[in-house]
Amino acid sequence: MEKSILITGGAGFIGSHVVRLFVKKYPTYRIVNLDSLTYAGNLANLTDIESEPNYHFAKVDIQDAEAVEATFRQFQITDVIHLAAESHVDRSITDPLSFVKTNVVGTVNLLNAAKGYWQDFDKHLFYHISTDEVYGSLHDGGYFLETTPYDPQSPYSASKASSDHFVRAYANTYGLKTVISNCSNNYGPNQFPEKLIPLCIHNIKNNKPLPVYGKGENVRDWLFVVDHARAIDVIFHSGRFNDTFNIGGFNEWKNIDIVRLLCEILDRKLGRKIGTSEKLITFVKDRAGHDLRYAIDASKIQQELGWEPSLTFEVGIEQTVDWYLSNEDWLNGVTSGDYQKYYEQHYG
Ligand code: NAD
Ligand code: DAU
Numbered sequence: 001m002e003k004s005i006l007i008t009g010g011a012g013f014i015g016s017h018v019v020r021l022f023v024k025k026y027p028t029y030r031i032v033n034l035d036s037l038t039y040a041g042n043l044a045n046l047t048d049i050e051s052e053p054n055y056h057f058a059k060v061d062i063q064d065a066e067a068v069e070a071t072f073r074q075f076q077i078t079d080v081i082h083l084a085a086e087s088h089v090d091r092s093i094t095d096p097l098s099f100v101k102t103n104v105v106g107t108v109n110l111l112n113a114a115k116g117y118w119q120d121f122d123k124h125l126f127y128h129i130s131t132d133e134v135y136g137s138l139h140d141g142g143y144f145l146e147t148t149p150y151d152p153q154s155p156y157s158a159s160k161a162s163s164d165h166f167v168r169a170y171a172n173t174y175g176l177k178t179v180i181s182n183c184s185n186n187y188g189p190n191q192f193p194e195k196l197i198p199l200c201i202h203n204i205k206n207n208k209p210l211p212v213y214g215k216g217e218n219v220r221d222w223l224f225v226v227d228h229a230r231a232i233d234v235i236f237h238s239g240r241f242n243d244t245f246n247i248g249g250f251n252e253w254k255n256i257d258i259v260r261l262l263c264e265i266l267d268r269k270l271g272r273k274i275g276t277s278e279k280l281i282t283f284v285k286d287r288a289g290h291d292l293r294y295a296i297d298a299s300k301i302q303q304e305l306g307w308e309p310s311l312t313f314e315v316g317i318e319q320t321v322d323w324y325l326s327n328e329d330w331l332n333g334v335t336s337g338d339y340q341k342y343y344e345q346h347y348g
Contacts, residue, residue: 001028001029001030001054002026002028002029003026003028003029003030003078003079004029004030004032004075004076004077004078004079005022005029005030005031005032005077005078005079005080005081006032006034006071006072006075006077006079006080006081007019007022007031007032007033007034007080007081007083008034008035008062008080008081008082008083008084008110009034009035009041009082009083009084009085010031010033010034010035010046010057010083011033011035011037011041011042011043011045011046011057012035012040012041012042012045012083012084012087012192013040013045013087013186013188013190013191013192013225014083014129014186014225014228014229015033015035015083015084016042016045016046016190017188017190017225017226017228017229018081018083018229018232018233019031019033019046019049019055020046020048020049020229021226021229021230021233022233023049023052023054023055024049024052025233026054027052027053027054028054029054030054030056030075031054031055031056032056032057032058032071032075032077033046033055033056033057033058034058034060034062034068034071034084035057035058035059035060035084036059036060036061036062036084037059038086039192039338039339039342040087040088040192042190042192042333042334043057044330044333045190056075058071058074058075061106062084062102062106062107062109062110063101063102063105063106063109064109065109065112065113068109068110068113069112069113069116069117071113072113072114072116072117073117077114077117078123078124079124079125079126079127079236080110080114080125080126080127081127081129081232081236082107082110082126082127082128082129083129084102084106085102085103085106085159085160085163086098086099086102086103086156086159087156088156088192088194088195089133089154089156089157089287090194090287090346091156091194092154092155092156092159093154093155093287093288093289096155096159099155099156099159100159100162103156103159103160103162103163104159104162104163104166107128107163107166107167108163108166110126111126111166111167111170111176114126114176115170115174115176118176121174121175121176121177122177124177125177125178125179125236125241126167126170126176126177126178126179127178127179127180127181127232127235127236128163128164128167128178128179128180128181129180129181129183129232130160130163130164130180130181130182130183131157131160131182131183132144132182132183132184132221132246132248132294132296133152133153133154133156133157133160133291133294134150134151134152134157134160134161134164134182135148135149135150135151135182135294136150136151136152136153136157136291137151137153137291137292137293137294138292138293138294138295139292139293142295143295143296143297144182144246144294144295144296144297145246145297145300146182146244146245146246146300150164150165153289153291154289154291157291164180164182167180168180168242171241171242177241177242178241178242179235179236179238179240179241179242179243179244179245180243180244180245181231181232181235181244181245181246181247181301182244182245182246182247182296183223183228183231183246183247183248183296184220184221184222184223184247184248184249184294184295184296185220185221185222185223185294186222186223186224186225186228187222187223187224187225187316187317187320188224188225188226188316188319188320188323189225189320189323189324189327190225190330191225192334193331193334193335193339194342196220196255196258196259197222197258197262197317197320198324199211200258200259200262201262201266201320201321201324201325202324202331202335203280204262204263204266204277204280205266205270205324205325207280208280209280209281209282209347210259210263210277210280210281210282211282211284211347212255212256212259212281212282212283212284213255213284213285213286213287213290214283214286214287214290215256215283216254216255216256216257216259216283217254217255217256217292218254218255218290218291218292218293219252219253219254219255219292219293219294219295220252220253220255220258220293220294221248221249221250221251221252221253221294221295221296222249222251222253222258222313223247223248223249223251223309224249224309224310224311224313224316224320226310226311227249227309227310227311228247230307230310231245231247231301231307234301234305234306234307235301235305238305245300245301245305246296246297246298246300246301247296247298247301247307248295248296248297248298249296249298249309249313250296250298251309251313252293252295253313256281259281260278260281261317262277262317262321263276263277263278263280263281264277264278265317265318265321266321269321269322269325270325284347
């Protein structure tokens with residue numbers, strides 16, 4: 001095999017799209033999906049590629065340093081694309097420590113495993129997938145640049161910022177070759193319905209309230225998940241070391257406008273009178289410390305690496321709604337069991 005790439009968090013939302021892209025596009029690479037299968041990990045996201053000869057799965061928790069090291073040895077790992085994380089801001093507010101354990105300690109375990117296993121650092125890449133939330137909240141216009149100082153505001157973003165710092169520290173101190181990308185909000189198939197878009201699709205379909213935090217004025221910059229996976233492919237193969245790239249869609253939406261758009265699309269697709277689902281909108285208590293606006297300036301990756309989103313939001317959101325409507329089994333599967341408990345605890 002030309003390369004043996006460890007993709008962590010490959011059973012999750014973004015990770016599954018990255019695994020699929022790499023397994024299909026690079027048959028000469030061995031792709032090892034390392035995932036502990038938390039509530040957010042789901043091997044059903046990968047059924048179409050699980051029998052491919054270059055795909056392997058390792059059920060490992062990145063908090064377990066020995067198991068991570070053993071996986072490097074077992075699969076003779078040459079490169080890492082690290083996505084495994086606790087990813088939901090609301091959960092980080094109720095349980096910050098689990099975010100430290102996975103996002104910070106887990107990342108350091110992976111860095112140590114790479115540092116210990118690799119001989120010639122120039123031949124290997126440790127690529128860390130991060131978020132625009134490390135930059136904090138925009139209040140007065142402008143965009144996040146790669147040079148924007150870190151200012152994380154939630155336990156989630158503090159843990160991601162910390163892991164980014166560790167990745168850079170390993171590059172600076174030990175000479176590991178690393179790259180980091182910081183992406184805006186993703187949407188698309190396979191996203192767990194705790195995040196705004198799949199939660200609303202699920203609730204509209206089932207005539208349940210649509211919980212909008214505060215006044216719904218907060219702004220997010222949305223990117224189709226397959227375009228994030230394409231950007232990761234481009235950055236991984238760019239040959240750039242110890243560099244950072246922002247990834248985003250130049251696609252800002254107020255939350256309330258996204259929720260109204262989803263109501264309109266689903267009314268149309270479900271054959272309901274337009275305006276029916278808007279009645280489900282329910283303004284609820286704001287998220288603690290809720291960041292007002294995120295907006296990425298993605299010029300660097302566009303100009304230096306030639307990446308661009310392949311879809312407009314209008315096309316991507318229609319495809320996304322269609323996917324959730326035609327994958328009822330997937331949605332029923334992930335909303336059974338503990339999901340109901342989480343939902344009731346969080347939304348009452
Ligand atoms: P997700 O929650 O859907 O998936 C996370 C995956 O990591 C799951 O498969 C889970 O089982 C696995 N995982 C969690 N803890 C683990 C552990 N201790 N050991 C091994 N595996 C573990 O997350 P996502 O939305 O796909 O995000 C993936 C990455 O991208 C994260 O690092 C996140 O910070 C980053 N990111 C996400 C977004 C977004 O909009 N979702 C945007 C930018 C960056
Ligand atoms: O910006 C990148 C980040 O985007 C990623 O790093 C995170 O992993 C990912 O979860 C996402 O974080 P957000 O907090 O922006 O996503 P979420 O879907 O949870 O919320 C989007 C916006 O919608 C946010 O302003 C909060 C609001 N919201 C969310 C939920 C779940 C609501 O109004 N009601 C809700 O029920």
